[in-house]
Amino acid sequence: MPQKPDYPLLRQSVFEQALLLIENVLGRKGTLIDLGAGHCGFSRIANAMGWKATALDVRTARRPDLPPEIAFIHADLNSEAWNPDDYDLILCLGVYYHLDQTMQHALLRRCRGKPLIIDTHFANPAGTINGYGLGDVYELNGETGADFKEAPDLDENTRKSMALLSSFINPTSWWQTKDSLLQTIHDHGWPHVWMFDYPTIDEVQRSFFVCHTIDQNGGGISGTRFVPFGR
Numbered sequence: 001m002p003q004k005p006d007y008p009l010l011r012q013s014v015f016e017q018a019l020l021l022i023e024n025v026l027g028r029k030g031t032l033i034d035l036g037a038g039h040c041g042f043s044r045i046a047n048a049m050g051w052k053a054t055a056l057d058v059r060t061a062r063r064p065d066l067p068p069e070i071a072f073i074h075a076d077l078n079s080e081a082w083n084p085d086d087y088d089l090i091l092c093l094g095v096y097y098h099l100d101q102t103m104q105h106a107l108l109r110r111c112r113g114k115p116l117i118i119d120t121h122f123a124n125p126a127g128t129i130n131g132y133g134l135g136d137v138y139e140l141n142g143e144t145g146a147d148f149k150e151a152p153d154l155d156e157n158t159r160k161s162m163a164l165l166s167s168f169i170n171p172t173s174w175w176q177t178k179d180s181l182l183q184t185i186h187d188h189g190w191p192h193v194w195m196f197d198y199p200t201i202d203e204v205q206r207s208f209f210v211c212h213t214i215d216q217n218g219g220g221i222s223g224t225r226f227v228p229f230g231r
């Protein structure tokens with residue numbers, strides 16, 4: 001039996017690979033905004049890799065002391081406090097699955113065609129067990145997915161102040177199946193998506209979706225799958 005990889009470490013290395021891929025697409029490093037940055041670890045990695053990073057979060061409780069090169073915006077990502085045109089790359093890591101469908105579509109419309117890295121959970125197809133207390137899979141405005149109840153045992157104010165990893169405004173978030181999410185990304189202007197499968201840790205039920213518009217290998221909507229060492 002292969003040993004289980006350390007998931008946070010693996011996630012970090014997948015992020016680094018994704019940044020390298022976008023650098024290749026752009027032909028240079030550039031500016032990025034890290035939406036829902038939380039601990040700001042990904043902004044710090046990007047900064048160390050030569051990118052100009054801006055972190056944004058609606059909460060500041062987990063924000064560390066940041067070096068002066070990393071800017072921080074204290075705001076709701078659904079607001080006009082940031083402008084996609086100011087950045088070469090948008091990061092949406094661990095936060096897309098804390099948005100409802102309306103917010104997700106608004107975000108994709110704002111970022112249309114711009115390099116975008118989404119790291120998100122997805123719902124499994126109907127009948128498959130999931131570990132996140134998702135509701136049943138159903139169709140919502142042409143998408144297939146399930147509802148994720150955010151901190152269901154807390155009232156709204158407690159969720160906002162105490163559930164630091166959760167959504168802010170919306171009590172319920174929308175988790176699509178992987179194929180449905182790929183279709184949505186495609187429909188919003190990204191023909192090319194690079195994905196990652198975590199071997200031996202299928203229970204994470206999540207992937208990076210690295211979205212860009214330059215065809216590097218003809219992979220298209222079906223996505224280029226980065227197959228990690230050992231598979």
Ligand SMILES: C[S@@+](CC[C@H](N)C(=O)[O-])C[C@H]1O[C@@H](n2cnc3c(N)ncnc32)[C@H](O)[C@@H]1O
Pocket residue numbers: 035036037038039040056057058059075076077078093094095098164165166167168169
């Ligand atoms: C699960 S944590 C992810 C942190 C980090 N990006 C990561 O991937 O490890 C989700 C973060 O998104 C933030 N967040 C949730 N909804 C938000 C919103 N509408 N606007 C900005 N930040 C939000 C939370 O405050 C929290 O810091």
